[in-house]
C-alpha cells in the first residue's frame with residue numbers, strides 16, 4: 001500500500017476542469033450494426049464504442065468547478081458551483097470510489113490534505 005495516502009483522511013478537492021469519464025456510447029452499437037449490414041457504407045463509418053463525456057450536475061448541467069468530497073475508500077461526492085450536491089453512479093459505488101482516488105492523486109496530495 002501507499003503510505004502517503006492515509007485511508008482516514010477526508011479530502012476536499014477543487015476540480016476546476018470538467019471531469020471526463022468514459023461511457024459506452026449507446027448510439028454506437030446501432031450505428032455499427034447499420035454499417036455492418038449496408039455494404040455501401042464505408043467501413044470507416046464505424047463509430048467508436050466508447051466516448052469521453054464530462055460529468056454533469058443532474059440539476060443544472062454544470063460540468064466544471066466542482067468541489068469533490070470524500071475519503072480514500074469513499075465514493076466521491078460532488079458539489080457543483082450552484083451548490084447542488086450529488087453522488088455519481090450511486091448504484092455503482094466502486095466507480096465513485098475509483099474516481100475519488102483519481103482526484104486525490106491528481107490533486108497533489110500534500111497541498112490538499114486538510
Ligand SMILES: [Zn+2]
Nearest residue numbers: 057060080084
Ligand atoms: Zn448544479
